[in-house]
Amino acid sequence: MQEIKIERTTAPKAKPTDESKLGFGKIFTDHMYVMEYNPQQGWHDPKIMPYQEISLEPSAMVFHYGQEMFEGMKAYKCEDGRILLFRPNKNIERANNSNRRLCIPEIPEDDFLNGIKTLVSIDADWIPTRPGTSLYIRPFVIATDPFLGVRPSNTYKFIIILSPVGAYYASGLDPVKIWIEDDYVRAVRGGIGEAKTGGNYVASLAAQMKAHDEGYSQVLWLDGVERKYIEEVGAMNIFFKINGTVVTPMLNGSILPGVTRASCIDLCKKWGLPVEERRISVDELVEAARTGALEECWGSGTAAVISPVGHLRFEDEVMQIADGGIGEVSQKLYDTVTGIQTGKVEDTLGWTVEV
Numbered sequence: 001m002q003e004i005k006i007e008r009t010t011a012p013k014a015k016p017t018d019e020s021k022l023g024f025g026k027i028f029t030d031h032m033y034v035m036e037y038n039p040q041q042g043w044h045d046p047k048i049m050p051y052q053e054i055s056l057e058p059s060a061m062v063f064h065y066g067q068e069m070f071e072g073m074k075a076y077k078c079e080d081g082r083i084l085l086f087r088p089n090k091n092i093e094r095a096n097n098s099n100r101r102l103c104i105p106e107i108p109e110d111d112f113l114n115g116i117k118t119l120v121s122i123d124a125d126w127i128p129t130r131p132g133t134s135l136y137i138r139p140f141v142i143a144t145d146p147f148l149g150v151r152p153s154n155t156y157k158f159i160i161i162l163s164p165v166g167a168y169y170a171s172g173l174d175p176v177k178i179w180i181e182d183d184y185v186r187a188v189r190g191g192i193g194e195a196k197t198g199g200n201y202v203a204s205l206a207a208q209m210k211a212h213d214e215g216y217s218q219v220l221w222l223d224g225v226e227r228k229y230i231e232e233v234g235a236m237n238i239f240f241k242i243n244g245t246v247v248t249p250m251l252n253g254s255i256l257p258g259v260t261r262a263s264c265i266d267l268c269k270k271w272g273l274p275v276e277e278r279r280i281s282v283d284e285l286v287e288a289a290r291t292g293a294l295e296e297c298w299g300s301g302t303a304a305v306i307s308p309v310g311h312l313r314f315e316d317e318v319m320q321i322a323d324g325g326i327g328e329v330s331q332k333l334y335d336t337v338t339g340i341q342t343g344k345v346e347d348t349l350g351w352t353v354e355v
């Protein structure tokens with residue numbers, strides 16, 4: 001593992017005083033982590049420095065062909081003062097899966113985790129403690145070669161920034177309304193849908209704006225081949241409870257393999273609920289909603305945590321799920337996942353890692 005050179009800020013910023021107004025991703029802490037890559041030295045020279053602007057040539061490849069990978073994780077401060085990360089090795093593993101798909105050199109796992117732990121401990125005073133808040137960790141890699149031909153870059157920067165956050169959705173844990181998109185698609189099998197990269201998110205914007213204009217928070221994507229099967233929401237994976245069974249789309253190469261998704265599956269199985277990872281057609285879903293078989297729906301993600309869904313809209317049909325409120329499984333998952341993350345619920349599954 002490489003030693004990190006640390007330069008502390010001499011001008012610390014004022015920390016947010018009202019943790020009820022954090023929102024998501026608007027405030028950044030005092031420090032950032034940067035590690036460079038070139039073919040001669042590999043990943044080298046890790047540093048922690050004051051949070052600052054970065055300087056790149058306008059020809060840097062990331063600006064033109066989008067060769068970049070990002071991740072999302074969170075750190076929590078427990079009542080006893082411990083700082084916990086939630087399953088960081090799963091995110092690091094996924095980051096390197098994304099890197100391979102995007103032709104970015106893999107990052108040594110020990111340097112990755114050490115970078116996160118060291119940065120979080122330096123900015124530990126920024127971790128909010130109000131329920132529902134956390135310190136969001138955003139690791140990312142950008143391609144930095146100054147070159148306009150299309151090929152993988154030879155040089156990269158790996159950067160980690162931190163942001164104290166509240167709920168991802170302005171509505172907090174209140175159920176969101178989701179628009180099932182039947183025109184645009186997010187990803188196709190064999191494409192980059194299962195990699196965590198900006199291209200998948202920019203692909204979602206036009207439909208998201210359309211849905212926002214109609215009063216919906218997010219878009220639920222159908223598969224890009226047959227436009228028939230439910231995939232994911234973009235900012236979160238999706239779960240349904242249909243006739244007592246928890247159902248979520250099976251990973252198929254175009255769906256992001258969420259860490260919170262995997263945790264929901266494990267917890268539901270542990271609680272003895274039947275869980276199916278399979279293809280779910282939009283027709284099956286609409287039929288289940290019409291007949292009342294659709295008992296619950298929720299999204300899962302690092303930023304979104306567990307987000308109950310109260311309404312789905314497909315074509316011209318608006319479907320209220322049960323009474324439109326927070327379902328029993330959604331609430332139990334939210335309480336358990338956030339309880340483990342913040343040290344309030346015993347971590348019998350060994351998911352947390354202390355900083």
Ligand code: COI
Binds near residue numbers: 071235236
């Ligand atoms: C996360 O949940 O961490 C993500 O990266 C999703 C993003 C849309 C905020």
